[in-house]
Amino acid sequence: MKIALFIPCYIDQFYPQVGVATLELLERLGCTVEYPEGQTCCGQPMANTGCEQDAIPTYKHYVNTFSGYDYVVTPSGSCAYHVRKHYDVIEQSPAVKQLRKRTLDLSEFLLDVLKVDELKARFPAKVGVHQSCHGLRGLRLGPGSERNIEAPSAIHTLLNMVDGVEIAGLDRADECCGFGGTFAINEPDISVKMGKDRIADHTRSGVEVITAGDMSCLMHLEGILRRQGSPVQVKHIAEILNSQA
Amino acid sequence: MNEHATKAAAFIKDEARTDWHDESLWFVRSKRDKAAHSIPEWEQLRELASQIKDHTLAHLDEYLEAFEAKAQENGVTVHWAADAGEHNRIVYRILSEHKAHRIVKSKSMLTEECGLNEYLEEKDLEVIDTDLGERIIQLREEPPSHIVMPAIHLKKEEVGELFHQKLQTEKGATDPKYLTEAARQHLRHSFLKADAAITGVNFAIAETGGVVVCTNEGNADMGTHLAPLQIHCMGIEKILPKAEHLGVFTRLLARSATGQPSTIFTSHHHKAKKGGAMHIVIVDNGRTTQLGRPDFRNSLKCIRCGACMNTCPIYRRSGGHSYDSTVPGPIGSILTPGIDLKKYSGLPFASTLCGSCSDVCPVKIDIHEQLYKWRQIIAEEGHLPAVKKQSMAIAGSVLSRPGWYKAAGKSARWLTRWLPRPLVYNPLNTWGRDRELPESPKQSFQEWYHKNRPAS
Amino acid sequence: MSKEKILSGIKAAKPADKPLPEIPAFVVEGPPASEIFGSIAAQSGSRVVRASDFEDLATAVHTLFPYDITIATPLPSLKSAVNLQEVEPADLKTIDVAVLPGQPGVAENGAVWVTEQDCVHRVLPFIAQHLVLVLPEARIVRNMHEAYQQIKIDETGFGVFIAGPSKTADIEQSLVIGAQGARSLTIILT
Numbered sequence: 001m002k003i004a005l006f007i008p009c010y011i012d013q014f015y016p017q018v019g020v021a022t023l024e025l026l027e028r029l030g031c032t033v034e035y036p037e038g039q040t041c042c043g044q045p046m047a048n049t050g051c052e053q054d055a056i057p058t059y060k061h062y063v064n065t066f067s068g069y070d071y072v073v074t075p076s077g078s079c080a081y082h083v084r085k086h087y088d089v090i091e092q093s094p095a096v097k098q099l100r101k102r103t104l105d106l107s108e109f110l111l112d113v114l115k116v117d118e119l120k121a122r123f124p125a126k127v128g129v130h131q132s133c134h135g136l137r138g139l140r141l142g143p144g145s146e147r148n149i150e151a152p153s154a155i156h157t158l159l160n161m162v163d164g165v166e167i168a169g170l171d172r173a174d175e176c177c178g179f180g181g182t183f184a185i186n187e188p189d190i191s192v193k194m195g196k197d198r199i200a201d202h203t204r205s206g207v208e209v210i211t212a213g214d215m216s217c218l219m220h221l222e223g224i225l226r227r228q229g230s231p232v233q234v235k236h237i238a239e240i241l242n243s244q245a
Numbered sequence: 246m247n248e249h250a251t252k253a254a255a256f257i258k259d260e261a262r263t264d265w266h267d268e269s270l271w272f273v274r275s276k277r278d279k280a281a282h283s284i285p286e287w288e289q290l291r292e293l294a295s296q297i298k299d300h301t302l303a304h305l306d307e308y309l310e311a312f313e314a315k316a317q318e319n320g321v322t323v324h325w326a327a328d329a330g331e332h333n334r335i336v337y338r339i340l341s342e343h344k345a346h347r348i349v350k351s352k353s354m355l356t357e358e359c360g361l362n363e364y365l366e367e368k369d370l371e372v373i374d375t376d377l378g379e380r381i382i383q384l385r386e387e388p389p390s391h392i393v394m395p396a397i398h399l400k401k402e403e404v405g406e407l408f409h410q411k412l413q414t415e416k417g418a419t420d421p422k423y424l425t426e427a428a429r430q431h432l433r434h435s436f437l438k439a440d441a442a443i444t445g446v447n448f449a450i451a452e453t454g455g456v457v458v459c460t461n462e463g464n465a466d467m468g469t470h471l472a473p474l475q476i477h478c479m480g481i482e483k484i485l486p487k488a489e490h491l492g493v494f495t496r497l498l499a500r501s502a503t504g505q506p507s508t509i510f511t512s513h514h515h516k517a518k519k520g521g522a523m524h525i526v527i528v529d530n531g532r533t534t535q536l537g538r539p540d541f542r543n544s545l546k547c548i549r550c551g552a553c554m555n556t557c558p559i560y561r562r563s564g565g566h567s568y569d570s571t572v573p574g575p576i577g578s579i580l581t582p583g584i585d586l587k588k589y590s591g592l593p594f595a596s597t598l599c600g601s602c603s604d605v606c607p608v609k610i611d612i613h614e615q616l617y618k619w620r621q622i623i624a625e626e627g628h629l630p631a632v633k634k635q636s637m638a639i640a641g642s643v644l645s646r647p648g649w650y651k652a653a654g655k656s657a658r659w660l661t662r663w664l665p666r667p668l669v670y671n672p673l674n675t676w677g678r679d680r681e682l683p684e685s686p687k688q689s690f691q692e693w694y695h696k697n698r699p700a701s
Numbered sequence: 702m703s704k705e706k707i708l709s710g711i712k713a714a715k716p717a718d719k720p721l722p723e724i725p726a727f728v729v730e731g732p733p734a735s736e737i738f739g740s741i742a743a744q745s746g747s748r749v750v751r752a753s754d755f756e757d758l759a760t761a762v763h764t765l766f767p768y769d770i771t772i773a774t775p776l777p778s779l780k781s782a783v784n785l786q787e788v789e790p791a792d793l794k795t796i797d798v799a800v801l802p803g804q805p806g807v808a809e810n811g812a813v814w815v816t817e818q819d820c821v822h823r824v825l826p827f828i829a830q831h832l833v834l835v836l837p838e839a840r841i842v843r844n845m846h847e848a849y850q851q852i853k854i855d856e857t858g859f860g861v862f863i864a865g866p867s868k869t870a871d872i873e874q875s876l877v878i879g880a881q882g883a884r885s886l887t888i889i890l891t
């Protein structure tokens with residue numbers, strides 16, 4: 001299996017430890033992972049703002065960078081969703097079609113391709129699970145609270161493989177954190193309010209660490225937590241799964 | 246800031262009230278969840294409803310013609326209105342022909358959309374909205390904030406004060422039972438005196454030529470069965486092919502709207518009562534245009550249940566009035582840009598695209614995908630603020646060029662690490678108003694990789 | 702003409718055919734429909750009683766409403782204060798209790814189908830202060846699919862599924878039973 005690692009732009013620049021954790025985790029699970037040079041971004045920031053046309057050169061760059069791999073794995077549900085769903089606006093060459101099937105979020109890759117059912121990982125903490133929307137309702141990483149359907153939740157399945165993790169109960173299992181890309185800047189008041197409400201839900205449960213499959217959600221929540229002077233930390237799921245603590 | 250953002254910011258200033266509004270609507274969402282989870286075939290019903298509506302839209306003209314023919318066989322007069330103005334004129338003409346002056350109206354988002362009340366009042370007709378929530382906002386002279394619960398934004402103290410002023414209830418009385426009883430007595434007079442009753446239509450059945458009106462209060466029925474003249478106003482998209490399809494839709498509608506297994510009253514009107522007259526007004530008002538938009542025609546499947554509003558985290562925290570549209574919330578945000586792209590260009594952005602709306606929609610409208618697609622059109626048509634357009638063009642250039650991207654990233658990290666805090670957290674830094682920026686790591690992942698995984 | 706304009710607009714705009722789906726039977730294991738009916742109707746605020754618990758219909762009604770009441774009914778076994786064939790609909794405003802037949806009943810929502818024929822005056826089930834529906838227990842079906850199979854919605858000029866006493870929660874989401882229609886619904890199962 002030829003596996004490429006795609007580290008989204010903002011993780012590359014601001015949360016490199018998430019990229020490190022993702023790479024180390026995959027390597028420990030026996031994968032040989034390549035990190036193609038010159039990768040940048042999936043194009044979501046522009047497309048989300050309505051500027052799909054401005055994003056197309058970035059889409060093409062992504063396709064050039066990642067052509068020829070069996071799987072592209074990324075620690076980002078929203079980036080994987082964007083490639084699979086919204087790259088329908090460029091010519092559907094064989095390379096594009098392949099990438100639109102084989103760009104996977106980390107949790108999908110672990111469970112559906114590697115079929116991981118145990119992890120030698122330890123992270124003793126009370127953990128609040130934030131189910132990032134694009135992963136949950138976009139990639140269907142879980143059933144979602146809206147639908148009447150039996151389905152496993154990828155993030156819960158993986159967390160349950162980690163020693164010491166205590167998953168906290170929440171009042172609202174999968175309400176949006178309020179980041180929403182362009183929304184965070186367009187409607188900052190509602191964005192922050194939504195983030196505060198999520199944090200309050202986690203705090204009421206005595207959570208020590210909030211985790212998610214999308215660092216964008218966590219960046220937004222962390223921004224508020226640190227402004228509040230809260231001791232609650234955020235950790236991407238990759239960091240917890242890679243924890244040997 | 247776009248209009249919705251400005252109005253939302255004003256709404257959210259009262260945080261306690263915002264929390265109250267948010268929790269009221271979340272409660273309705275959780276009742277919906279309970280109802281949906283109690284029906285094992287719930288997702289199947291949604292799929293059936295979606296397919297029935299898809300099929301109907303593909304044969305809409307045939308079904309409308311069949312509907313009209315059947316209704317006419319039943320002695321019902323059917324009218325067609327191309328737009329809101331024509332709808333209002335037709336309704337007025339029918340009322341004039343029957344010398345109707347006192348009109349009672351049950352909930353109809355279509356008549357709101359057409360501005361019927363204002364039109365008829367200008368002609369000196371008395372129009373009383375008889376749904377309690379609608380009557381409350383009518384007395385307050387404001388629009389509804391939710392399509393199913395028009396007064397959800399009001400506290401009982403506010404209703405108590407309103408009724409004290411308008412219905413002479415006791416000052417300071419806030420007990421909902423007492424206030425509802427007062428409204429009951431007041432509206433009963435109106436029903437008994439009415440010359441005409443106007444209703445909306447939840448479902449129109451092509452097979453039988455009848456219309457179905459769903460209420461909990463019984464107000465639509467008190468109106469239609471007492472007044473000699475009944476007028477039912479419907480959008481073209483309300484058609485269902487057969488009576489058996491009502492089985493699917495009546496099982497989905499109330500559960501999605503409020504979590505009830507059905508509305509209390511599901512009334513099927515086919516013929517005028519003895520000595521009475523029944524009219525149906527079929528309205529286009531932009532719906533055929535929407536039908537012609539492949540990316541957006543799904544929005545015509547909407548059965549106006551309001552579930553998308555109840556689940557929307559933005560709607561719950563900003564209130565229906567901040568959308569400034571007859572139908573607010575997620576569904577409103579995909580219908581209105583089709584009516585006036587410029588005026589409503591902010592609405593598709595009043596969303597995080599979380600997708601919850603699409604998953605509660607009983608007819609599986611892909612609301613969040615349509616919001617995304619409207620954003621593309623809004624940008625293409627030049628309705629984005631210039632600054633935004635420019636910054637996205639720049640972002641597009643930088644993010645497609647590895648060299649530029651690396652340089653930009655490095656500078657951003659350096660600047661946020663070394664600039665004095667007041668400079669970083671300046672008034673232009675919208676993010677930084679209420680949130681800390683992420684910490685600036687010394688090296689990017691790429692830099693780490695080159696150091697720790699030397700090229701083979 | 703607007704009709705032509707609208708129809709031709711639709712013809713030009715409508716999408717390609719999508720087939721009409723078959724609606725399955727949704728067979729469900731579980732308690733009999735009549736058992737479910739009672740508990741669901743109660744959740745809606747309806748009172749459900751058995752005719753067999755009373756000597757006759759008149760006794761049932763006067764036991765359920767143990768005070769002076771004006772009754773309107775088309776049922777021969779009960780005395781009606783008004784002759785429904787002669788009264789003006791608006792004059793029914795003084796009626797305390799309307800007693801009407803209805804069928805079928807629907808277990809999943811506690812609803813009863815009442816037609817124009819059953820109520821004589823369409824407004825009667827709504828304008829009376831209290832509503833009593835007499836429903837044969839054997840005519841309770843499981844869900845709305847079955848109900849619509851058993852009725853012809855245009856058999857008369859008007860028909861209504863009544864699933865409880867009228868209600869509203871429009872004032873701060875506080876449930877109030879008794880809005881514009883009847884204040885209570887009692888279902889007598891025969």
